[in-house]
Each structure stands twice: as structure tokens, then as C-alpha cells.
Amino acid sequence: MARRSVLFSPGDDGKKLRKAAAIKADVIVYDLxxxxxxxxxxxxxxxxxxxxxxxxxxxxxxxxxxxxxGSGAEDDLAVVLDGPAPDSVMLPKARDASDVRKLASLLETxxxxxxxxxxxxxxAGVLHxxxxxxxxxxxxxxxxxxxxxxxxxxxxxxxxxxxxxxRQHVVLAARAxxxxxxxxxxxxxxxxxxxxxxxxxAIELGYDGKLAIHPAQVxxxxxxxxxxxxxxxxxxxxLDARDAAxxxxxxxxxxxxxxxxxxxxxxxxxxxxxxxx
Ligand code: COA
Ligand code: MG
Numbered sequence: 001m002a003r004r005s006v007l008f009s010p011g012d013d014g015k016k017l018r019k020a021a022a023i024k025a026d027v028i029v030y031d032l033x034x035x036x037x038x039x040x041x042x043x044x045x046x047x048x049x050x051x052x053x054x055x056x057x058x059x060x061x062x063x064x065x066x067x068x069x070g071s072g073a074e075d076d077l078a079v080v081l082d083g084p085a086p087d088s089v090m091l092p093k094a095r096d097a098s099d100v101r102k103l104a105s106l107l108e109t110x111x112x113x114x115x116x117x118x119x120x121x122x123x124a125g126v127l128h129x130x131x132x133x134x135x136x137x138x139x140x141x142x143x144x145x146x147x148x149x150x151x152x153x154x155x156x157x158x159x160x161x162x163x164x165x166x167r168q169h170v171v172l173a174a175r176a177x178x179x180x181x182x183x184x185x186x187x188x189x190x191x192x193x194x195x196x197x198x199x200x201x202a203i204e205l206g207y208d209g210k211l212a213i214h215p216a217q218v219x220x221x222x223x224x225x226x227x228x229x230x231x232x233x234x235x236x237x238x239l240d241a242r243d244a245a246x247x248x249x250x251x252x253x254x255x256x257x258x259x260x261x262x263x264x265x266x267x268x269x270x271x272x273x274x275x276x277x
Contacts, residue, residue, distance in 0.1 A: 002271055003027050003061070003140060004209040004225035005218045006117075006182055010035035011064075012044035017051035021059040023215045024222065027117075028055075029063045032076050033092045041072065045079035056084050063117060065090035069102040081110040088139065093147065094118040096128040100135035107137075115139030117182070120173075121147035126166045129173035141174040142211065143167055145184035160198075171206040183207040189214035199224040208271070227268045235265035239276060 007025035009016045011032040020028040030051060036044045048064060056062055064086045066076040073091075080086070091103050100118055107114065116137040120129050121144025133141045145163045149155070154162035167183070174181035183202035186195040199210050199221055210221045227235070241252045242262055249258045269276050 002208060002225075002273065003180060003182060004271075005212050005221040006063075006142070006209055007212040007215070007218055008035065008065070008185070010044075011048045012036045012040045014047045014051060017047065018055060019215075021055040021062075023218050025060070025212060025218045026209065026222070027061040027063050027088070028059055029065050029090055030086070031065045032072070032080075033065050033067050041067070041075075042079075045076055049080050049083040052080070052084050052086060056086075061087045063088040063090050065092060065119075066103070068093045069099055069106070073103060073106060077106055077110055081107075081112060085110075085112045085114060088115045088117055090117040090119060090142070092119045092144075093122055093125065094120060094132050095122060095124040097131040097135040100132055100138055104135075104137040113137075117142050119144045119147075120166075120170050121145075122151040123148070126169055129170055130176055133173045133177035133179050138177070138179055140180040140182050140208075141170055141177075142182045143170040143184045143207075146187070167202075168205055175206065180208045181206060183210040185211035185213050186217065187213070189217055192216065192220050195220050196224055225271065227272045231268055232272050232274070235268040235272075238262060238265035239269070 003026045005025040006027040006029060007020055007023060008029045008031050009020040011030050017030055030048045032041060032044055032048060064080055066073040066089060091100060094100060100116055103116060117140045118132050118138050119142045120126055120132060129141060132138060148163055148166055171181045186198045188194060195217055202210055209225055212218050212221055237252055238257055238261055241250055249256055
């Protein structure tokens, strides 16, 4: 299942955790990290564990964002995994592959083997993104622009040029390891036009999906990351022509087509949820 929209809900707000399940996000993330102040974390762990019991059967993919390894992940998992395990776990502030491996071994001590969504949101994380993506449990590489800007001393601008190198690097690292790249969230949840433009830019860079922080962002992200009919038709046409050709180079609508376009066409159909080799 494609992860187009990945919606955060604060782990200390049981009402939002339950509400999130009714929103058509591909992934809902119960957050125990930045959305929860330190004093509220012990209660939030219980709230998340209880919400998992209620929500797991009805929701799509349910993920829990733990605190960084060595700074709370241990306590988070001890409480949360006392109930049903989430479908996946998000690791914030992944600095290198050893952070992912430490999380995997913590999960193993609880008898849980689930995919890890690793957040790359620091200078070290970006520089080690390839190894983080290649670590065994990593299933998606998530780009976090806000924390990264803080870490490198950058000023956030409307154009986003201060994080553009990192944003592109995360796609390269994810694709090199065969995992999915997911883009940073768009902070102004009232500006849906701005979100649409930002999501379109993410698609052009190669991202498969985008983080969301508010329910209103989810339909915009789902729609933008779903290929439109013209694009699906184009992809079907390319693959039909490929099947009809003897292999190698062929022509569609006067345009030379070879392996790169075939790969693009495959990805479009994958994104549309259409199964085809
Ligand atoms: N998940 C589930 N439900 C949410 C939600 C979320 N992330 N954000 C808002 N809602 C719900 C609200 O509870 C409200 O429900 P109601 O109509 O039944 O009362 C409805 O959607 C409308 O919300 P709204 O009033 O517009 O926003 P808010 O002021 O309640 O919340 C935020 C604004 C930013 C605090 C909230 O969207 C939020 O908590 N976002 C996630 C923050 C987070 O997890 N950050 C960490 C990752 S960066
Ligand atoms: Mg953060």
C-alpha cells in the first residue's frame, strides 16, 4: 500500500488519536516525541497503548513515533508494546544506521518485527541517509525540514532553498536502498493552496508521500500524490507498447521510449495502485 499521506496526532490527546482513524490518511502516526511535552510523556504512553487497542482493527497503517533511542524510546516501547503492536514504528532524529539497529533490537526484545520509518532531520542524518535507508528494518525514509533547519542554523524561507539539497539527497538515498521517500510536513495547515504546490514539488523530486499535521491536509496530499487519468493512460500506453515491442527502444507518439520511461511508467501505476509488471 502506498504511503501518500502520513498524519501525525499528538500522543497525549486520546480524542485526536481516535479521530485520526476516521480520516483517510494512508498512515496515522501516534506521536510520543515532539508533540508531547516531557512531563506529559508517561501519561501519553498509556493513552497511545489504549488507543491502539480501540483503533488498530479499523485503521489503515498505524504507526507510533517513539522518542530517540537513548532518550525515551525504551520507556515508550515498554508501555506501548504491552498492548497490540502498531503496524510500524517511526524513529525520529536518526543520525546513522546504528540508531535504526538499536531500535530494531529493542523491538526484538519485545518480540516485535515491524517496519521502521526513519526520520532524517539533522546534518548527521542527511549525511548518513544512505546507510539509514539500507539498514534492515528501514522501510521508508522521512525528510524533516524543520528540525534540520534548526540543526544546521538555516533560516526557513518560502522557496525552501536552504533545505533543497537535503530534500533531494533523501530521495536519492531512499531510492538507492529501494525504500520509499516521504516528504516533510507543510506547517501552515490553513494554506491548502501552498500545501498543494509544495506537494507537487515533492512529487517532481521523486517523493512518494508527505507528512501531514492536520486532517484538512490529508485529502489534498492524497489527491496530489495520486496520478491523474492522463498520467495513468500515458503509463499504460508505454507498458502496452513495451509488451508489443521486441525489447530495447521503441516509439510512442513520435517519442523514443526506452528503459527510463518504462521505469517511470511502472512507478506511476504503482502509485495509482495498479498491479502490472
Ligand atoms: N489528528 C486528529 N484529529 C485532529 C488533528 C490531528 N492531527 N488535528 C486536528 N484534529 C481535529 C480536532 O480535534 C478537531 O476535532 P473536532 O472538530 O471533533 O473538535 C478538528 O480536527 C479540527 O481541528 P482544528 O480546530 O482545526 O485544529 P486544533 O486547533 O484542534 O489543532 C493542531 C491544531 C495543530 C494542534 C493539531 O492539528 C495537531 O495536534 N496536529 C498534530 C501535531 C503533531 O502531532 N505534531 C508532531 C509532528 S510535527
Ligand atoms: Mg521534530
